[in-house]
Amino acid sequence: MKLIVAGSTGFVATEVIRQALSIPAITSIVALGRRPASEPQNTGPNADPTKLKSVILEDFGSEYPESVKKELSGADACIWTIAITPSQLKTTPWEHTVKVCRDFAIRGLETIAQLPRDGTAKKPLRFIYMSGNNAERDQTKKPMILGEYCLLRGEAESLILEYAKKSNGAVEACIAKAGLISSPEKPTPMLQKAFFAVIGLPKIQVSEISAAMLRQVVNGFETDTLLNADMVRDGQKFLAEHKL
Ligand SMILES: NC(=O)c1ccc[n+]([C@@H]2O[C@H](COP(=O)([O-])OP(=O)(O)OC[C@H]3O[C@@H](n4cnc5c(N)ncnc54)[C@H](OP(=O)(O)O)[C@@H]3O)[C@@H](O)[C@H]2O)c1
Known part of the structure; x- marks a missing residue:
């Protein structure tokens, strides 16, 4: 299967790509971002770096150029990680945050969904939007x-x-819907940890959430919303099954 990882230079996307390189069912990975993505470090012994192609899109807010659309054609799934995260809110104008978190994702989904998908016409495009535990749908x-x-x-x-x-x-x-994501290389500072504990934000390792999302795109969606606890459980299972 062909997988698009949007926001490919980010913290979670880098781990998604690292794991996807070692999953045989994923035969092609398009790393879509505004900057080039390189092969992640610490790839496993079964990783196949030839599956990875970095595709640059300078402006996610405009019509995608034909050259980019061509690279995205035929995708079976997309994991969308592009966002302004809470730590960037103070330095980002609100209109830009709205564009990046909402409008870019909708445009991305619409664009990818309308591209030709040879040979897989009957299979739906699987699209995962990474959001947060406390995101509220009821406006x-x-x-x-x-x-x-x-x-x-x-x-x-x-x-x-x-x-x-x-x-x-x-x-x-x-x-x-992720809680606080950390990794052995990027532990959460004590003060932040305490704050998140007070507001009841659950935690997850970047390896777990990446594996949980990859499990969904490879095996099919069981639900339209993955909660943090589901992803901890499913992620650990998938990591063990695939020795990622
Ligand atoms: N990290 C957490 O603890 C956590 C917790 C809950 C939910 N989440 C959600 O998980 C997702 C991924 O988070 P993350 O921690 O991996 O974030 P991240 O490291 O900041 O990655 C975000 C990605 O978005 C891209 N991006 C930002 N502004 C852009 C723009 N104007 N045009 C194109 N690309 C742009 C960044 O590109 P550059 O690399 O070029 O900047 C980067 O690739 C986000 O939706 C986030 O809200 C994260």
Whole structure:
């Protein structure tokens, strides 16, 4: 299968690509980003780096150039990780955050869904939108912490699920609602850890969430929303099965 990883230079995407290189069912990986993506470090003994192709898109807010569309054609699945994260909110104008977190994802989904998919015409495109544990779909319920941002991410979740629902089976969508993601190389600072514990944000390792999303794209979607606890469980299972 051909997998697109959008936001390919990011923290989670890098781990998704690292693992995908060692999964035989994934035969081609398009690393889509505004900067070139290189082969991740610490790939396993079964990794096949020839599967990876870095594709650059300078502006995710405009019509994709034909050259990029050509590279994305035939994809079976996409894991969308592009976002402005909470730590970047203070330095990012709100209109830009809205564009990146919501509009880029919708445009990406619409563009990829409309591209030709030779030989797999009957299989739906599997699209995972990475979101957050506290993203709120009900626009009348503004969370106490990061209220506007949580509503924005929730709105994006709803729009993506709605698009899939109206696609007559052409698209399946799934929302990955992650808690705090860390890795042995990127541990969470103590103060931040304490804050997240107080607000009840669950935790997950980057290896677990990456494996859980890859399990979905390879095996098929069992649900349209993956909660943090589901991803910890499924991720650990998939990591063990595939020795990732
Ligand atoms: N990390 C966590 O603890 C956590 C927790 C819950 C949910 N999430 C969600 O998981 C997803 C991935 O998070 P992450 O930690 O991997 O984030 P990240 O490392 O900041 O990666 C975000 C990606 O988005 C890209 N991006 C940002 N602005 C862009 C723009 N204007 N045009 C094109 N690309 C742009 C970045 O590109 P550059 O590399 O070029 O900047 C990067 O590839 C996000 O949706 C995030 O909200 C993360």
